[in-house]
Amino acid sequence: MQRISSPKSNTTLRYTRKLQTCLLALGIFIASVPGAAAPRPLVTFQAPAPTNEPFKFGRVDLDLLAQINLLDQRFEKEGLIYHEAALDAYLERVGKAVLGDRQIENVNWKFRVLRDPVPNAFALPNGSIYLNTGLLALLEDEGQLASVLAHEVTHVDHRHTYQQNRSIRKKVLAINILNTVAAWNPVGGPAGLAIDLIANVSPFMLALSVFGYSRELEKEADLEGLKNLTAAGYTPVEMVEVFKLLQKDIEGEQLNSFYSDHPKLQERVTYVNSSLKGQAKKISEEQLRDARTQYLAVMERLDRHDVELAINNGRLRSAYYVSHKLVDFHPDSSENVFYLAESYRALGPRTPEVSANELTGGAKKKAAKSRNKRTLEELDAELLKTPDGQQSWKTNQQKAEELYLKVLELNRFNSSAHRGLGMLYEKIGKKDEAAGEYRKYLELAPNAFDSERIKRRLESLKGP
Secondary structure (H helix, E strand, O other), rough: OOOOOOOHHHHHHHHHHHHHHHHHHHHHOOEOOOOOOOOOOOOOOOOOOOOOOOOOOOHHHHHHHHHHHHHHHHHOOOOEOOOOOOHHHHHHHHHHHOOOOOOOOOOOOOOEOOOOOOOEEEEEEOOOEEHHHHHHHHOOHHHHHHHHHHHHHHHHHHHHHHHHHHHHHHHHOOHHHHHHHHHHHOOOOOOOOHHHHHHHHHHHHHHHHHHOOOOOHHHHEEEEHHHHHOOOOOOOOOHHHHHHHHHHOOOOOOOEEOOOOOOOOHHHHHHHHHHHOOOOOOOHHHHHHHHHHHHHHHHHHHHHHHHHHHOOOOOOHHHHHHHHHHHHHHOOOOOHHHHHHHHHHHHHHOOOOOOOHHHHHHHHHHHHHHHHHOOOOHHHHHHHHOOHHHHHHHHHHHHHHHHHHHHHHHOHHOOOOOOOHHHHHOOOOOHHHHHHHHHHHHHHHOOOOHHHHHHHHHHHOOOO
C-alpha cells in the first residue's frame, strides 16, 4: 500500500517517535503506548510522593536544568516542532490563562507542538510544555486543551521532575542506567535513536523515562490542575471529558502504561468527578457546538498535517478518524476531502474502525506481535488473503476513488488528487489510467518534492 511520503516528514517522524518514547515520563498526561507490555526494569523503584517542603535548587538540579535546555534545542534543531503562527499564539493565550500570574525560578514557559500522531503531552522542568499533534487532533474544544495544559503546568510548578531525578540518583547508579534501559528496550528497538541521543544529553533522563511519575504525583497534577483550570474560567468537567476521549481505542492497540503505579484513566475519571462534588458549571448544547467549531477552526491545518503523520506512521484508523472529522467540519474543502481519500486508500484491507473482536485482549496482543515482526505491506498482504480483507480493500478503494474525484470537482487544480488516483489505479492494475493521472500531477506540479519519484513510476508503468 502506498503511503503519503515526504523525505522531511518521514525523517521528522522517525526522530519524534523515538525521542518521545524515552521522554514520556518527563511530564506525561497519559502514559499509554501501543505494543506489548514493556519488560519490568532490572531495578525496582518507588517514585516519590508529593511534598510540601519548599524547593531549593541544588547542583544536581541545575545540572539537569542545563541538560533539559540542551534537549529543547535539539528538538528544534531536528525539526520536531510544528510551527504555525496563529496556532502558536492560540496555545500561548490558553497556556497563560491557566498559568495566571505565577512566576517560578528557572522556568521559562513555552507551549509547543510536537510532530507525533500519538495522543500525548509532556512537560520539561524548564517550563516547555509539548503537545503532540495527535492529541490536539483528538481534543474537541479549548476547555479540554486547557485541562491538559493545567495538568502539565502542575508537574513543572511542583517540581515533579526534579523530585523524581533526586530520588533516582539516590537509588540507581549511573553505570546501571543504560543496562536497565537496554533490558527495557533492546538496541534496534523503537527507542534506539532516542537512547543514543538522550544518553549524550543526560543519562539520568533515561532512568526518568523508564520509571515515570508515581501514582501520587500524577493524582496531584490532576487535582491541582483542576484548580488552575477552574481559576482560569474554564468548566472543570472538561478534564473528565479529556480522560474519556483518551479512552477511545481508535487503533485497537494494547494500551499499557510503562509504569505499573501510574493511575488508570477510569480511576482518574472517578476521582476528578468526585472532587467536583456536583458544583461543575454546565455547558449548554449551543455553547458546546460553538466551542467545538471555534477549536476546529484553529486546528484545521494542524489536523491535516496530523493525518499525513498518522498515515506515514501506520496509524491508519487514526488518520481516518481525524480526516473524517475534518470533512464533517468543512465538507466542501477540497483539502479535507483529499485527506479522507488518502485515508481510505491507506486503509487498504482494513476496516475504517476497529471491530469488537479486535478490541479483545487476546486480539490486541496478537496484533502487537504482528506489528513488531511485519511491515505494513506484509500485514496488508496477509489481510488480503482473507475474504474480509478483500472486501474491505474493494470498499476502501471504491470510496477513495469517489473522494479523489470529488476533490477534483471542488478544485480541478488540486494536483495531489491526481497523484492519489495514480497510486490507487497502479495498485489495482489500471496502468493506463495510473499513467494518465501521474502525467496530470506533473503538469500541475512540475516542481513537486516527489516529481522525480513520480517520473520513475511513470517509466515503470511502460513495462519492458
